[in-house]
Amino acid sequence: MTFDGPVNTTWGEAFAQMRDKIASLANWTLKDESSAGTTAFSHGDWMVFTCPNGDDVRIGCDNGSGEMSLQHGPNWDASADTWGDKYPHDWRVFPRNNVSWENTTMHVSDQVRWWLEYVDGKGFVFAATREEGDGADKGCVVGISELTRLWDYTTAQIRESKYTALVLGDYDDNGNEGGTRSVVNAVFEGGTSGGTYDGKGEVNADGNNDNYPMVETTLQASSKYEAALIGEHDLWIRDGSGNRSAHLDTVTDGGVDKFTIFKEGVPTPVGIRMD
Numbered sequence: 001m002t003f004d005g006p007v008n009t010t011w012g013e014a015f016a017q018m019r020d021k022i023a024s025l026a027n028w029t030l031k032d033e034s035s036a037g038t039t040a041f042s043h044g045d046w047m048v049f050t051c052p053n054g055d056d057v058r059i060g061c062d063n064g065s066g067e068m069s070l071q072h073g074p075n076w077d078a079s080a081d082t083w084g085d086k087y088p089h090d091w092r093v094f095p096r097n098n099v100s101w102e103n104t105t106m107h108v109s110d111q112v113r114w115w116l117e118y119v120d121g122k123g124f125v126f127a128a129t130r131e132e133g134d135g136a137d138k139g140c141v142v143g144i145s146e147l148t149r150l151w152d153y154t155t156a157q158i159r160e161s162k163y164t165a166l167v168l169g170d171y172d173d174n175g176n177e178g179g180t181r182s183v184v185n186a187v188f189e190g191g192t193s194g195g196t197y198d199g200k201g202e203v204n205a206d207g208n209n210d211n212y213p214m215v216e217t218t219l220q221a222s223s224k225y226e227a228a229l230i231g232e233h234d235l236w237i238r239d240g241s242g243n244r245s246a247h248l249d250t251v252t253d254g255g256v257d258k259f260t261i262f263k264e265g266v267p268t269p270v271g272i273r274m275d
Contacts, residue, residue, distance in 0.1 A: 003260070003274040005115030008131070011095075012108030015041035015061055015068070018116060018126055025120045027052040032078040042108055048076045052121065053162050057144060058083075065172035066106030067092040068126075068142050072163055072188040087161050087188035091181060093169030095130040095140040095265065098178040105172075106130070115260065117272050122146055122235050125166060125272045127262045139265030140169030141272075147187075147220055147231025158224045161188035166236050168266040182267040184238060187222050187230070195227025196220050199237040201251065201259070201271055203244040212251045214258075214271075239269040250274070 004021065007014075016039050023030040032048040035041070046060035046069075056076035060069040073086030094106035111131045118124040125143030130136065143166035153160055167183040186192040201214035216234045221227045239245055239261050247264040250257055251271060259271030 002119075003115070003117045003257075003272075005127075006113045007115075008111070008113050010040060010108060011066065011106055011110045011112050011128075011130075012040035012042060012061070014112055014114045014128060015045065015047075015059070018059070018114075018124075019047045021116055021118055022049060022124055025118060027120050031056060031076060032081065034081075040108060048078070050076075051123075051163065052146065055162065057163075059142075061108065062092055062172075065092075065094065065104060066108060066110075067094040067171055068140065070142050070144065070165060070167060072144065072161060072165075089165075089186060089188045089191045091142075091165065091167040091171075091183055093140045093142065093167055093171050093181050095128045095138050095169060096136045097138050098170035098172055098180070103172065104170075104178065115262070115272065117143075117235065117274065119235070119273075119275050122233065123163065125236055127272060129264055137265065138170055139262070141262060141266055141270060142167055142169075143236060143272075145233040145235040147233055149231045150219075150229055153222075153225070153230055156225070158189075160190055160222045160224050160230060162231070163188060164218075164220050164231075164233060166270065168268055168270070180267045184236075184268055184270070185218050185220055187220065190222040190224035193221035193223045193227050195223075195229065197229075199234060200240055201237050202240040202242075205244065214251070216258075235273050237271040239263065239271050241269070245269070 044063035069092035075084040077084040197219040199218040263269035
């Protein structure tokens with residue numbers, strides 16, 4: 001389990017560095033990739049990992065816009081380089097501003113700064129800010145966390161993923177309007193559910209108590225089961241501090257680093273776990 005960053009590099013190199021970090025986890029297997037061993041992704045490149053539970057996760061650099069895409073499913077067919085079985089929900093974002101009704105591109109040569117939390121029994125969260133200084137710089141966050149199941153829905157009539165997603169940032173829509181995406185705790189079959197209780201925290205407003213009261217655990221629900229709770233995780237939390245917290249503030253507990261607050265250029269401030 002590791003929290004790395006900040007690392008200054010290019011957008012294309014960040015993908016390859018992320019691949020190598022996740023592949024170092026004992027129970028995450030690099031199943032397939034478009035350009036084996038490359039040190040920098042190009043538009044259209046991708047990587048596929050098999051998760052500890054046997055499902056697969058695909059992370060790609062979009063062929064047109066350079067967005068980071070997150071897809072998940074029970075089976076990636078490595079012989080055909082395509083999904084044999086995929087959950088319906090997936091998302092893509094990049095760390096730059098979307099220009100409505102235009103094709104907006106995140107170049108693989110663009111300078112970025114990134115952070116990565118990756119934990120064998122939980123998942124990973126990748127966060128990045130664009131660092132070109134041209135007025136288009138923003139941030140993005142892409143993560144996937146394994147749920148500790150509250151009941152064994154592997155035997156249910158309707159299926160659901162064992163993983164939940166965090167996807168924040170702008171996205172392009174190939175010349176259509178595009179916009180800003182804020183996905184916090186959405187499962188890959190049922191999507192976002194109003195029954196989910198998001199883990200959260202905020203700076204204490206009491207001047208005599210300079211601390212950060214937290215609810216660390218997210219209780220995840222699925223719309224496939226009428227918003228019934230299905231599992232929990234603690235890889236990220238919402239930050240509700242407003243202007244009382246700053247980008248990259250570190251939340252500590254008894255001298256131990258717990259979360260880094262990431263809020264620059266993203267629509268929803270979050271705390272990313274530090275292990």
